[in-house]
Amino acid sequence: MRYINAKKRFMVSDEDCITRSIEFTEESLKSIGLNKKLVIKAVLVAEETIAQLIKKMPPNGTFTVCVRKILGETEVVIRARGPEYNPDTTTADGVDNLERLEDEDAQDAIRAILLKAHGEDFKVSYKNGVNKIRILASGAESSMLINTMIGLVLGLIFGVLLQMVIPPQIAGGISKYALDPIKTVFMNCLKMIIAPVVFFSIVSCVSQFKDLSQLGRIGGKVMGVYMLTTVLAVLLSLGISMFIHPGNFGFALSLSEAAADVSVDTNVDTSILHTIIGIFPSNFVQPFVDSDTLKIIFLAFICGIAVGMIGEYSAFLKNFFDACNSLFLTITTLVTKIIPVAVFCSVALMVKDMGGASILSVLGFAGTVLFSMLCMMLVYGILIAVIGRLNPIHFYKKNREGMLTSFTLASSNAAMPTNMRTCTDKLGISPRVCSFSIPLGATVNMDGTCIFLTAAGLFLARAYGVSIPPSAYLSLVITIILLSLGCPGVPGAAIVCVGIVLVQIGVPIESVGLIIGIHPIIDMFETMSNTTGDVAAALIVAKTEGLLDVDLYKS
Incomplete structure (x- = not known):
């Protein structure tokens, strides 16, 4: 380049x-x-x-x-x-x-x-x-998307050639000595950054929340609406995924060998009480060694809160954690630059080993995610009508530019200027609300990402034959909600978070290779859902606080 x-x-x-x-x-x-x-x-x-x-x-x-x-x-x-x-x-x-x-x-x-x-x-x-x-x-989001799509198409073509044209001995050698090693290297890099990315992202985020006491009621309402939409997004995706069962096209049967390699200890206590107790670690280091996500998130929250409470050292520690956060986000960005190559290898191996049924299953999963996000868009309208007592049609019409910008850029941070201008110039929201809520929402309000993580976790568990006990769903929901507060704002971050969810429910992290090919397309809808939730929350809070120009909103 x-x-x-x-x-x-x-x-x-x-x-x-x-x-x-x-x-x-x-x-x-x-x-x-x-x-x-x-x-x-x-x-x-x-x-x-x-x-x-x-x-x-x-x-x-x-x-x-x-x-x-x-x-x-x-x-x-x-x-x-x-x-x-x-x-x-x-x-x-x-x-x-x-x-x-x-x-x-x-x-x-x-x-x-x-x-x-x-x-x-x-x-x-x-x-x-x-x-x-x-x-x-x-x-590099746009070039990343293009390169990933090229890798997806070339992987499909090469997978068909490996399965139908190239002799089995040669195809096996290519898979063993070229495609599989590259895919394994990518997955190892993904595993390497999961714990530090989650820890430092959440610490850096939570350490800023001391400003909420100064913002008072407005800050509390903004966070309250964000948490409400996050919980609704997770429950909505959970319900739709359990009802539709994406991937039931023979996909799980074709993965029977892989499923046999996944050991699930049925004697493990998965009760709600055990899950809650398991959040609290007995020492600081072991959760990182064991990649125990809930314990890591708990430690991150405790550290983030404590940073603002230790007087003269607060500023130094906040800068330190911010620096560590930037370091590992940069490392994440470097790792995700090889996603197009990983997509090519993963898709080629998937088509070679599993055939057309796997492709239909992945497309079924993508359709389920997009349908869930469409339903979430309707939920925003209902919240605006019920809590804000406003006509949601005006919201959708006036927020079209922000939605399109978010969809195109596939980045909540990059879309912030457009969303803030939409809030003030078109929706009539006071800068006192949107200047706080929009930047904060780009960090902690990830409704679209929550939908993707929930659907991906259930889909890959079903594909690999991993049964999730009903009591384990609480742990899954808590993990995803907490992840939404510290999801890194870089391209490919959702893939990192998927790995965290999979570890939590006992699915091999290598299964991420089945969905990374389709994720760049889903990511565009994810971002649009994320930013739409940010603007909707700002509108609701502004209306309840009397900081909305209703005439401008209705014009």
């Missing part, structure tokens, strides 16, 4: 340094061929960042702007020597009405909202007296 690196230095003493640096940034992004909307978003964030940055720099200081594209990601990197730069995003939470603020305060509030809305795509670091600000203008 083409590598582009455009770099230029600017003097703070120049009166037009901001204008010139922004013109350079815009021209460089356009020369790469970046989408117009993405260019505008990156330029706005860069402009506000540079404006804040040079306020703390000496008059004779300089800063550099670098625009580069590598591995499908386009980023703007700003470097400047001077005092540590801390972007001011705190005012975003307390903004009620921009019209009531003074001009300078309003500008600061707008900048705060803009930087906060950029989420994980805006990174700041300080080392050896140099500030480094990284603005991700365009991720």
